[in-house]
Amino acid sequence: FQKMVSENNLKVPLKGENPNFDSSDSLSQSSSSKFQKSGKLQIFGLISGGVVILAACVVLTFSFSSSTNGFMGSSSSSGNPLSSSSSSESTNSQPQVWPLPAAFSEPTTFFYVDPTNFFITTTSPSSILSAAVNRYSFQDWIFNKNDLEFRNSGKLNQSTPIGPNYVQFLRVSVRNDSDALFLGVDESYTITIGSPVSTIVAPTVYGAVRGLETFAQLVTQPSLKKSESSQSRNYTIPAVTISDGPRFKFRGLLVDVARHYLNITRLHDILKSMVIQKLNIMLLHLTDDQSFPFASQSHPNLTRTLGPGQFYTHDDFRWLNQRAKEYGIMIQVELDLPAHASSWGGEPNLLICSGKPGSGLINPLPAYTYETLTDLYQEFVNLFDSAIIHLGGDEVERDCWENSPQIVDFAQKNGYEVAGWDCPNTTICSIECYFHYHQAQAAIDAGFKHLFMWEDVRGCKALQTLDSVAVIDVWDQDAPETWYESGVPSAIQHGFTEVVVSSGCYFLKYSPPWATGTWTWKNNYACDVQNVSSLTPPQLDMIIGGHASRWGEGSDNNNWFNTTYPSLAGVAEKLWTPANLTLPTAQNLNAATPRVMLMLCRMSRLNLGPFDSEYGPWPFTWC
Numbered sequence: 001f002q003k004m005v006s007e008n009n010l011k012v013p014l015k016g017e018n019p020n021f022d023s024s025d026s027l028s029q030s031s032s033s034k035f036q037k038s039g040k041l042q043i044f045g046l047i048s049g050g051v052v053i054l055a056a057c058v059v060l061t062f063s064f065s066s067s068t069n070g071f072m073g074s075s076s077s078s079g080n081p082l083s084s085s086s087s088s089e090s091t092n093s094q095p096q097v098w099p100l101p102a103a104f105s106e107p108t109t110f111f112y113v114d115p116t117n118f119f120i121t122t123t124s125p126s127s128i129l130s131a132a133v134n135r136y137s138f139q140d141w142i143f144n145k146n147d148l149e150f151r152n153s154g155k156l157n158q159s160t161p162i163g164p165n166y167v168q169f170l171r172v173s174v175r176n177d178s179d180a181l182f183l184g185v186d187e188s189y190t191i192t193i194g195s196p197v198s199t200i201v202a203p204t205v206y207g208a209v210r211g212l213e214t215f216a217q218l219v220t221q222p223s224l225k226k227s228e229s230s231q232s233r234n235y236t237i238p239a240v241t242i243s244d245g246p247r248f249k250f251r252g253l254l255v256d257v258a259r260h261y262l263n264i265t266r267l268h269d270i271l272k273s274m275v276i277q278k279l280n281i282m283l284l285h286l287t288d289d290q291s292f293p294f295a296s297q298s299h300p301n302l303t304r305t306l307g308p309g310q311f312y313t314h315d316d317f318r319w320l321n322q323r324a325k326e327y328g329i330m331i332q333v334e335l336d337l338p339a340h341a342s343s344w345g346g347e348p349n350l351l352i353c354s355g356k357p358g359s360g361l362i363n364p365l366p367a368y369t370y371e372t373l374t375d376l377y378q379e380f381v382n383l384f385d386s387a388i389i390h391l392g393g394d395e396v397e398r399d400c401w402e403n404s405p406q407i408v409d410f411a412q413k414n415g416y417e418v419a420g421w422d423c424p425n426t427t428i429c430s431i432e433c434y435f436h437y438h439q440a441q442a443a444i445d446a447g448f449k450h451l452f453m454w455e456d457v458r459g460c461k462a463l464q465t466l467d468s469v470a471v472i473d474v475w476d477q478d479a480p481e482t483w484y485e486s487g488v489p490s491a492i493q494h495g496f497t498e499v500v501v502s503s504g505c506y507f508l509k510y511s512p513p514w515a516t517g518t519w520t521w522k523n524n525y526a527c528d529v530q531n532v533s534s535l536t537p538p539q540l541d542m543i544i545g546g547h548a549s550r551w552g553e554g555s556d557n558n559n560w561f562n563t564t565y566p567s568l569a570g571v572a573e574k575l576w577t578p579a580n581l582t583l584p585t586a587q588n589l590n591a592a593t594p595r596v597m598l599m600l601c602r603m604s605r606l607n608l609g610p611f612d613s614e615y616g617p618w619p620f621t622w623c
Helices: 002-007 127-138 145-151 205-218 264-277 314-326 367-383 405-414 426-446 461-465 480-493 521-525 567-576 586-605
Strands: 045-047 071-073 091-095 110-113 119-122 169-176 189-192 197-204 235-238 241-244 250-256 281-287 330-335 388-390 450-454 469-474 498-501 543-550
Touching: 119 127, 127 145, 127 169, 127 205, 127 314, 169 205, 189 205, 197 205, 205 235, 205 241, 205 264, 205 586, 250 264, 250 567, 264 281, 264 314, 264 567, 264 586, 281 388, 314 330, 314 367, 330 367, 367 388, 367 426, 405 426, 426 450, 426 461, 469 480, 480 498, 521 567, 521 586, 543 567, 567 586
Parallel strands: 119 169, 169 197, 250 281, 250 543, 281 330, 330 388, 388 450, 450 469, 469 498, 498 543
Antiparallel strands: 045 091, 071 091, 110 235, 189 197, 189 241
């Protein structure tokens, strides 16, 4: 890390220079990346000058003449952390990038980017990188739609001369051309902004994909119309170096399509928004009591929809998987079992106690149950470019199993050992453990390598003997101190070696049961998945990340973004950026606010909405 800092002239303040420095801080000790290992050092650029004025009416004003393009001040002599500073003292500054990079230099100057004479190049044969270069070159990921008319006209010519202080080329290089996407793939990158050539260097194509998004966010869009002069329409970018990478390898978003169907176009929009947030897992909650919206080829009778045509075909998922992979995102399917299974009644003998909606449980006894699961898992392992799956396991109402003499008798003879499970009937819990083990084995047989399960299953000791990685997903909606000091430690104490957190304070856009007042992205930002004082540093390393959850009871195609943003942004930065840079102090939140607003503007330009925010309704007037 020190080599990276010295080579790139990055700013590392001493302990006394950083009011947020805490030598006892252990939140950044995950081994997921070198950037989290450096979490005790706050890395930032120093710049003075007018940056952002956030007035009472919440208006962002940019001053290109004062050399603030791409950077925002976070403190001032007036005491308002969002106001510009006219003093000669340096102020902590942040690039206008979301999520905040791990390390960045202060800008030495600013360059122009002319959309009629700008080229992204790479020598890599990677199809993923080729798609990304095309996306940022010829779609509206950097340039607005008016300027794209010229770029897409075929008139671009790399031999056309360009004036000084312009970035004409962005050269992208990777050390490994492989398109393989897997949990833990290296997503780090380094950006150096120079004239006429800027560079992105990354170990993998997926690090380069993350770097391209950061570059796009550094580019400041002109506010003038196309009818004005070409010189006036030049975009600007700060001359900086950024070295960046994720804090956690698992940074997810749960999307519930079982309670309200979301069409493929909307799912694609969600993926695009995840690119901006640098999230890498779309957890697709595919089945629940309400529907089974998948056209299975092995078991077509299982399909249950919420309305005509509201299901996904193999072709739908293949197309969605390809888009996701191009964005560096893995799709993780969840078939939530053995509860939440009322929709599984399309085939005989799969359900038991299914007399009324919401009351069905999977029948854990027949071999046919596990044969069916193997068939389904094989379909999904072939459709999605990921070896991760979510098996569910939450909220099992065990009454119907308890009332079945056949199940009770089988459990007494064949049930699996349980320990420390909050279950009053250990006999019935033993059959639940039996089910989870054979369900997991079916997923392994189909080819899945990482099996995620809700924390409810942690008392099933047999899951720790699997020839695979069983990951516990802590979802408890209790107050943070409960899952900080109970849910996460309990999973680790039961012997599981990997944990993700998706607790109530990572539920989006509405208050958890224990919360009071209005719930905003700042509340999500205040939660940290590693804030568990009872764990040792090696145990903290077992927390591999977390995910936000957009449950589908109140969201559909029309309002999904409005029920998700900007709350999701608070979760995303916590999972990407080193812990010490995202402490929920007033200073950090004030510095983050204008970056959030610019991120919302970027989403607006990409037509990823509509949604309202605490700063105003859609469309956003401050952009």
